[in-house]
Amino acid sequence: MxxxxxxxxxxxxxxxxxxxxxxxxxxxxxxxxxxxxxxxxxxxxxxxxxxxxxxxxxxxxxxxxxxxxxxxxxxxxxxxxDRSKGWWEEYRGSIPDGILENAELEKTSREFMLWVLTHMPGVCQTLSYAAAVFGRVIPPLPRHELETRTAFRMQRKADLRRDPKPVTFFIYESVLRTRFGGAAILKEQLASLLDDSELPWMTVRVVPFDIDTFPGAVESLTYAFGAVPELDTVERESSHSTEHLDAISELTSYRYIFDRIESVALNETGSRDLIHKIARTL
Incomplete structure (x- = not known):
């Protein structure tokens, strides 16, 4: 073979x-x-x-x-x-492998947590917001690539809702205020995020600006829980690349970081109140 x-x-x-x-x-x-x-x-x-x-x-x-x-x-x-092929394989060759692996990690984990600093979690993005995020790539993506990546992101969102699992989003306040595509798109996105926060399997918690000390992670993170703890995975994302970490020492370190983020995040009610407050200013 x-x-x-x-x-x-x-x-x-x-x-x-x-x-x-x-x-x-x-x-x-x-x-x-x-x-x-x-x-x-x-x-x-x-x-x-x-x-x-x-x-x-x-x-x-x-x-x-x-x-x-x-x-x-x-x-x-x-x-x-498990010889089944994930739906994301339809896009192989059309979009970067790192983006495909986002979907694979979400689909194959039993639960996951995200920490985001720049834009909304991919599986919460509206169509207009996702298109605006991809539209800021430099150099600009060709139109067909922009449309393909946006469609892929919408399929990730739909797939999670067909087969939900526990997910927790820790969102830095800057994400709620950063405009991709303008105020109207952000306002629609915040309303969608509020709807998502009411889903029984989804937890949305905001880390506000006025905490005493920044939690320490300066890149977006995903902590995916595997079938057993040894198969947990951390996905560390930057503007240039995506890295997957699985060493026990790395997993222990990032679990500590997520514990620290959780300790300073608003509770779910307080998070909704802040999202509402920001949306009203737009």
Whole structure:
């Protein structure tokens, strides 16, 4: 079977977790390949997600590494056995892979939290607001790319509402005041956000300007909870790139950051009151 040219986020995560197992056992790729009776190149390809791994090979891999974490092994097996393609695959080749992986991470997590500083969470954006956000890219996107990215964002929004899961948005006050496309578009967006905040599975909390100390995260973050804690993922987004973090030390650090953000955020009622107040000024 030829190597995968473009492994998905979840396929890469399986490879990463297998590499972590090997390293935790203190085994080199050569040691593990001898234990499994396969070529060391195949071990490297499995860990890089260039080739797939069967459930049987997964369990042999775990046994050779003396991994006794059955919940993690079961969760990895579930990922391997899930051969379904996400709706976002229809857009592959039309928009950047990093944007596709936003949808994949949201869809495959059991719950997620966001911290945003510049614009509304993607899955809460109205059509006009999303088009205005993409419309500010420099150099400007060609019209067909602008329309494709906007349509993709609207499909992400619709998919989450078809198959909802717990989600919490921590929104810095600047987001509520920053205008993409003008006051009318922002006012419509704030009204939509207020509607979303009433959904039983969605929590919207605002971090106001007048807190004593800024919470510390200066980039937009997503914390996605996996089937088991070892499969949690942090997505760190900047204007230039998106980075996925899964080291235990990174996950622990970002959970602390989210705890600190939560400690200074307004409660849901106070957040709605502030959103209403800002909307009335537009």
């Amino acid at each position: 030829p190597p995968r040219l473009n492994p998905t986020l979840r396929q890469r995560r399986v490879g990463t977790e297998l590499r972590k197992m090997r390293e935790a056992a203190g085994l080199s790729t050569a040691n593990l390949s001898r234990a499994l009776g396969i070529d060391r190149t195949q071990v490297s390809q499995i860990e890089a997600a260039k080739v797939g791994v069967s459930p049987e090979r997964l369990r042999s891999f775990a046994a050779a590494c003396k991994c006794m974490n059955e919940p993690l092994i079961d969760a990895l097996e579930s990922i391997i056995q």
